[in-house]
Structure formats: C-alpha cells, structure tokens
C-alpha cells in the first residue's frame with residue numbers, strides 16, 4: 001500500500017522541528033515548524049519522510065531512540081530534494 005503524505009507548515013512549540021500524524025490507513029500528515037528557515041524546514045521534512053518510507057511508524061520492535069538515529073544516518077545519504085513551494089497547502 002502506498003502511503004498518502006501531506007505536508008503543512010504549523011506554529012509548533014519551540015524546539016519541535018516537525019511532527020507526523022498518522023491514522024491506520026497509511027495517511028500521514030507532516031507538520032513542519034513555520035518558525036524554521038527554509039533549509040531547516042527542508043531537513044525536518046526529509047527526516048520525517050525517511051521515518052515514513054523506512055516504515056518506522058509501523059515497526060514496533062525497534063526502540064524510538066534507535067529509530068531517530070536511523071533516520072539521521074539515512075540523512076547522510078545524498079538528499080533527494082523536494083520542492084517546498086506551496087508547502088502550506090500542497091500534497092507531496
């Protein structure tokens with residue numbers, strides 16, 4: 001099943017770069033902090049996308065701290081850049 005992913009900018013609490021909300025039907029909404037600069041928004045978005053594509057949300061075996069490390073390790077691969085234009089209202 002292909003995940004359906006939405007991304008939005010939101011006024012998140014300080015120090016929270018992004019959060020992902022999901023349901024049981026592979027629908028994910030990534031909220032990226034609107035207070036970040038564009039580069040940080042892009043990094044935060046990529047980090048959360050990797051959690052989704054690496055199946056971290058449905059894998060209950062790996063501890064959360066390790067999942068965070070994995071998402072950051074994967075981040076060291078060459079990035080596949082996504083256009084952030086219209087992030088407030090667009091679907092990826």
Ligand SMILES: [Zn+2]
Nearest residue numbers: 047051068071
């Ligand atoms: Zn993470």
